[in-house]
Amino acid sequence: MTTQLKIVEASIDHLEPIASRMRKADRLEVMASSGSTPHRALMFSLEKSSLAWTAIINGEPEVMFGVGDLNVLTKTGAPWLLGTDAIEQHVRLFLRSSLHWREKLFNRYEVMRNFVDDRNEVSKRWLSWLGFTLHEPMPIGVNGEMFRLFEMRR
Secondary structure (H helix, E strand, C coil): CCCCEEEEECCHHHHHHHHCCECHHHHHHHHHHHCCCHHHHHHHHHHHCCEEEEEEECCEEEEEEEEEEEECCCCEEEEEEEEECHHHHCHHHHHHHHHHHHHHHCCCCCEEEEEEECCCHHHHHHHHHHCCEECCCEECCCCCCEEEEEEEEC
16 A cells, blocks of 8 residues: 655644554653643644644654744744654655755755754654754753754855
8 A cells, every 4th residue: 555645734634543543752752851741732733833844654644743943034944743653653654754844944044953852762763864964962950861952054
């Protein structure tokens, strides 16, 4: 069976299917960064985003991603992505589509930056593959968990 990937504008209807099956690394990152639940983290991210999409894989919402404005004057945005284990199950498909969406975000932003949980190896590899610079880890989690600033300029 051929895997079907469809990217659609993110909707509140996509929150629960993703939150209820969020991959462990993303759940840990959400808890460490904000003390939040997967559902609340997705809701917050969606509400604060200037652009947000959902990846529908084989008819199921699997990944929600987007970017929020950090500074409109300097055109700086904070990219984010939270998803299910489908990210790792369909890694080639996910990687190929990532490059297109990175370029789409740079249509609006000059700089993109955010933080990633230092334990989140899959996300760190993906960010590096996309061309983001990952800085040294620093203790910024709610309980001192280590996070890395990642950033990229157009």
